[in-house]
Amino acid sequence: MTQSPPYAPVSPIAPRSARSPLWALGLGIAALLLSWVPVLGLLLGLVAVIIGAVALAKAVRRTQSAVGLGLGGVALIIGIIVLAALGSIASNGVNAAATVSATSPAADLAGEPSIAATTEPTTKPTVTPTKKAAPTVNKPTTMAPAAEPVSLEQQNAIRSAQSYLQFGAFSRKGLIRQLSSDAGDGYPLKVATRAVDSLHINFNEQAAKSAKSYLEFSSFSRKGLIQQLESDAGDGYTHSQAVYGVTKAGL
Template sequence: MNTPTRMSLAMAAALALTACAPAEQEVVVVTETVTTVAAESTRPSPTTRITTTATAEPVAQETDTREATPTTRAVAEETEAGTATESAGGPSRQHDAALESARQYLNYTNFSRQGLYEQLLYEQYPPEAAEYAVDNVQTDWNANAVGAAQDYVAYSGFSRSGLYEQLEYEGYTPAQAQYGVDNVQTDWNANALRTARSYLDFTAMSDGELYDQLIYEGYTPDQASYALTNL
């Protein structure tokens, strides 16, 4: 009777161990499964990374657009301001450039008002810009006439009337031309002699013919006689 009892106890123990084993194995499996799920839940998915990158690019483009907007607005405002100034009758860029060119010309040589205006037109400034320049340039037209007269008598022999006509031809008014010949520093007798010599260097002439030519050039009889006497 005791043997079967011991065998029953042994078998019972074996059965108990067998019954416990699957439970432990199942627990282990469940634990591993939970661990795996937890690990997978913390790993960033490729989809998340792609979405983040795609979202960042439009934000950068939008920022660039906002940064460029003030510059574009400033250019537009400057253009509108310039147009408004010209529409209001203010000087344009061409007006200012013509005025600066007029100043440079007068620093280089003598001009009459008309001569300077024509020079600016020759430089292809619009007529209204050239007119603005000669109206606003700071110069003394009478002094320019004297300067031009001085240049002419330094270059060639001129009679008083011949010099007056030359200044009028250059665009000086009658009053300015008169001021020029009245204030030029020259010796009219010496000019007559210089003119006579220039003619004789070019061709042979009799005294009578040379005298008539000097009178034609505007010299007085006394000045023409002085030239013939001092050849």
């Protein structure tokens, strides 16, 4: 009898579902290493989280799936922090440029009245019949108030206010309350007020955004929405701002 030649055993091919944990793990590691890159790390982390979650749902290699899912989540958090930091740096640069341009005209105007006021009395001397010069009267000079220096706490309050406005709409009263309350940021009331007023916010447009937000999730009459926007228990807009916001929202 002829004996059949021996064949080497063929290793089984892993199914596609078994590769998902490896993909999740690899993408999670890559996302963590590239998390400092604003967009790339964020996308890799998101893909790692999705693939890891699918692999966990299929109960395939739970350890690798869980590690990939965790690394992807950490990369997502780091990517969001990096994006927020870049946005804060960009907004601070714009505010610094606006502050410099706003203070330079005030300094030029501050020096002009004193020259006119000091030269005017000396060019018009008066002589009395007794040959004695009349006493000169010093006219008060109007000086523009010098801009108060912005403290570090004030700068932080301004950044906090800008951060809140990026994610929602606020009235002047509501934003000051958020910055100064113990449940919010805890800034002194004077610091919070000055920070909000320095941003020159268009609160009519803020009221319109708030009105549209309410109408997206609930139904209101025109009168009821105006009351919601202007009440202290609601948003705290003025009556005119609330009316403008409701009208702009189309109600």
